[in-house]
Structures are given as structure tokens and as C-alpha cells.
Amino acid sequence: xxxxxxxxxxLMTTTVFAHTDSDSHANLGDRxxxxxxxxxxxxxxxxxxxxxxxxxxxxxxxxxxxLRQGVRTKRNSLKACVNCHSSTDKNDEYIPINQQGQFCSxxxxxxxxxxxxxxxxxxxxxxxx
Amino acid sequence: MNKRQxxxxxxxNLNRREFIKTTAATTAGVATIASxxxxxxxxxxxxxxxVTNEKRWGMLIDTNKLTETDIDDMIDACQEEQGWGSEILSxxxxxxxxxxxxKVKDTATxxxxxxxxxxxxxxxxxxxxxxxxxxSMKREDGIVLVDKHLCIGCRYCMxxxxxxxxxxxxxxxxDQREHMPRGKGTVESCTMCVHKVDKGEQPACVEAVxxxxxxxxxxxxxxxKINQTLKKIQSAQxxxxxxxxxxxxxxxx
Ligand code: SF4
Ligand code: SF4
Numbered sequence: 001x002x003x004x005x006x007x008x009x010x011l012m013t014t015t016v017f018a019h020t021d022s023d024s025h026a027n028l029g030d031r032x033x034x035x036x037x038x039x040x041x042x043x044x045x046x047x048x049x050x051x052x053x054x055x056x057x058x059x060x061x062x063x064x065x066x067l068r069q070g071v072r073t074k075r076n077s078l079k080a081c082v083n084c085h086s087s088t089d090k091n092d093e094y095i096p097i098n099q100q101g102q103f104c105s106x107x108x109x110x111x112x113x114x115x116x117x118x119x120x121x122x123x124x125x126x127x128x129x
Numbered sequence: 130m131n132k133r134q135x136x137x138x139x140x141x142n143l144n145r146r147e148f149i150k151t152t153a154a155t156t157a158g159v160a161t162i163a164s165x166x167x168x169x170x171x172x173x174x175x176x177x178x179x180v181t182n183e184k185r186w187g188m189l190i191d192t193n194k195l196t197e198t199d200i201d202d203m204i205d206a207c208q209e210e211q212g213w214g215s216e217i218l219s220x221x222x223x224x225x226x227x228x229x230x231x232k233v234k235d236t237a238t239x240x241x242x243x244x245x246x247x248x249x250x251x252x253x254x255x256x257x258x259x260x261x262x263x264x265s266m267k268r269e270d271g272i273v274l275v276d277k278h279l280c281i282g283c284r285y286c287m288x289x290x291x292x293x294x295x296x297x298x299x300x301x302x303x304d305q306r307e308h309m310p311r312g313k314g315t316v317e318s319c320t321m322c323v324h325k326v327d328k329g330e331q332p333a334c335v336e337a338v339x340x341x342x343x344x345x346x347x348x349x350x351x352x353x354k355i356n357q358t359l360k361k362i363q364s365a366q367x368x369x370x371x372x373x374x375x376x377x378x379x380x381x382x
Binding site: 072119122 | 266304311323
């Protein structure tokens with residue numbers, strides 16, 4: 001089981017790198033773009049490779065801590081990901097982050113891994129943000 | 130309902146907890162507001178520490194004070210807070226119902242009481258016993274939840290629950306509340322507004338009632354209003370015969 005996971009992982013990472021060999025992402029999201037332009041992104045994700053490869057593990061760890069132990073800190077919270085990485089359309093409405101061409105789906109489609117967070121989780125930032 | 134047994138059981142628990150409590154340091158600020166009743170305040174920030182079994186959250190519903198309008202307000206508040214109830218494709222029994230208005234009639238006297246019935250947050254929850262994936266779970270502080278990451282939608286827990294407190298989501302949903310993920314194929318129920326409780330707030334349905342017909346608090350804290358009231362007045366668990374030791378209790382039935 002673990003061996004196959006490793007194979008899958010290495011496949012995924014090579015594709016992610018192929019996709020984002022320059023440090024850019026097709027659609028970073030509104031807030032994240034602002035932060036990047038302000039030179040703040042390093043404070044949030046000190047190591048891009050790490051967050052690209054490890055984000056499922058971070059979120060898995062956080063989800064258990066939040067739900068089962070009531071630890072509701074912002075670090076590694078899915079809400080915080082959505083808040084920064086969502087984009088708005090021309091009417092200033094948020095586009096669901098898992099829709100085609102949006103932050104989550106661009107990579108996930110590329111590497112062929114399905115993404116099931118948003119059948120339950122809200123896929124746009126809270127209205128009053 | 131076996132009230133005496135309930136009371137004895139409650140007492141035993143309170144005593145054991147009180148013992149643990151006195152040996153543990155408390156970090157929350159406590160202010161005395163009236164004759165021995167204290168108001169505990171928590172800083173409104175997310176805690177880094179896991180919840181512990183030094184607390185057990187509970188509710189006391191006084192059916193003599195609770196009007197039918199209050200119950201409707203509670204249901205509305207719950208729907209608004211948690212975002213259920215606007216499913217369009219689900220019909221009849223498929224509809225979600227986290228909190229319901231129940232009429233109980235004493236057949237001997239024809240006296241009718243109205244209850245608000247939600248997940249009773251049992252100490253021994255049957256839904257947790259039957260769940261094949263460990264999705265149905267009880268937090269250390271007694272709040273019973275569904276971990277939808279693990280729920281496979283088998284609905285065993287719905288069958289096992291004596292209070293019919295759980296619902297199954299039958300359709301795809303969007304625009305969920307940010308704090309309350311809900312989705313097709315998983316089971317859901319009252320969370321005791323855990324997202325609010327963790328911030329030191331009261332559940333939405335408790336806030337919706339103006340009178341003190343619904344009291345929320347820590348059952349183990351001998352300074353809490355709920356603990357003190359339970360010591361003074363006659364209260365009951367619904368289906369106390371099942372020995373589940375529910376955290377939601379009723380008086381006046
Ligand atoms: S429906 Fe979900 S929570 Fe309920 S018993 Fe089945 S897996 Fe567990
Ligand atoms: S505690 Fe919260 S989730 Fe439970 S019935 Fe009340 S409002 Fe609904």
C-alpha cells in the first residue's frame with residue numbers, strides 16, 4: 001500500500017513541477033496574488049515545494065484536530081486556503097475554487113487526482129469578506 | 130421515565146467531576162454575578178489546546194416556560210446558523226431536521242407538553258457504538274458529532290438513535306455555511322453549535338429564546354447555572370430507561 005502511495009506521490013510531484021516549473025500558477029486567486037505582489041507569500045508558505053506536495057497531509061492533520069479535538073486555529077485551515085486562493089468574476093462574485101480554471105482544479109486536473117473537499121465544504125469565501 | 134435513577138446517576142457523575150475539577154487548574158476568567166452563580170468568560174480566540182473531559186456541555190429545557198413560538202424560533206435559528214432546511218429536491222422524510230417540535234401527551238391526564246428535540250448528546254451514544262467507520266464520534270467534552278470525512282452514509286446511526294435526531298443529505302449542496310460543511314451522502318445532526326461553543330459562545334437555539342427556558346452550560350461545573358438548576362429542580366431525560374445519560378435534559382415533563 002505504502003509503496004504505491006510513494007509511486008503515486010512521485011508521479012504527482014513530477015507533474016506538479018512540470019506544470020509550475022517557473023514559480024507561477026495559472027490562477028493564484030485574488031488575495032493570494034495581492035499578497036504575492038506585496039512580497040508576503042514567503043511568510044505564509046515559506047517553502048512552495050513543501051506546500052505543493054504536503055498540503056493534503058497538512059489538511060488531513062488539521063481536520064482531525066479541528067473536528068475531534070476542537071482546535072480551531074487558522075494554520076492549515078481549509079477556510080483560510082479558500083479565502084486567499086479564490087477569484088472573482090467580472091461581476092465581483094466569487095467563483096467556486098474547484099471550478100474549471102480555478103486554483104484547486106487547475107493542478108488537480110493536470111495530475112488527474114480528484115478533489116472531494118467541496119462536496120461538503122463551502123467553495124467560496126464567506127459573503128461578508 | 131425513571132427520574133430517581135437519573136438523578137442518582139447525575140449526582141454520581143457530578144461528584145466525580147467535581148473531584149477532578151478541584152485538582153485541575155482552570156485558565157478561564159471567572160466573575161461572580163449573583164449568589165454563588167458565576168459567569169465564566171473565555172477569550173474569544175481559537176484555543177491551541179484540545180478539549181478535555183473536565184467539561185461536559187449540556188442543556189436544560191424547561192417545558193413549562195418554553196412556548197410553541199420559542200420552539201419555532203429555535204428551529205429557525207438552527208436553520209439559519211447551520212444552513213439546513215432549504216434542500217429543494219428532498220421530500221418528506223428525506224428532509225433534514227436537526228431540531229424538531231414534539232408534542233408529548235400524558236395519557237392519564239391528557240396534559241400536553243411541547244418539546245424541542247434535537248441530538249441529546251448522550252454519554253453512551255448508540256450512534257457511536259454502531260458506526261462502522263468511527264465517523265460518529267463523541268468529543269471529550271461530550272459533544273456528539275459526525276466526522277463527514279469518514280462517514281460512508283450507511284445510516285446505521287440513524288437507525289440506532291432513539292431520538293430520530295439524525296438526517297441524511299440526499300442531494301448535492303452548494304453555499305454551505307463556512308463553519309458547517311454538509312454534503313450529499315453523509316449524515317448530519319445537531320452539533321450543539323460546537324463552532325460557537327469553542328469560541329465561548331452559546332448555541333444559536335439557546336440564544337434565540339428570550340426567557341431562561343433553555344439553559345446551556347457545563348454540567349460538571351458546580352458554579353454554572355445549569356449545574357445549580359439541575360441540583361434544585363426536578364428534571365428528566367427522555368427515554369431515561371435506556372441509560373444513555375443524555376446531556377440535554379428537560380424539566381416540567
Ligand atoms: S451513516 Fe456515517 S456516521 Fe452514521 S453509522 Fe454510517 S458511517 Fe457512521
Ligand atoms: S445547538 Fe445548534 S445545532 Fe443544535 S439544535 Fe441548537 S442551534 Fe441547532
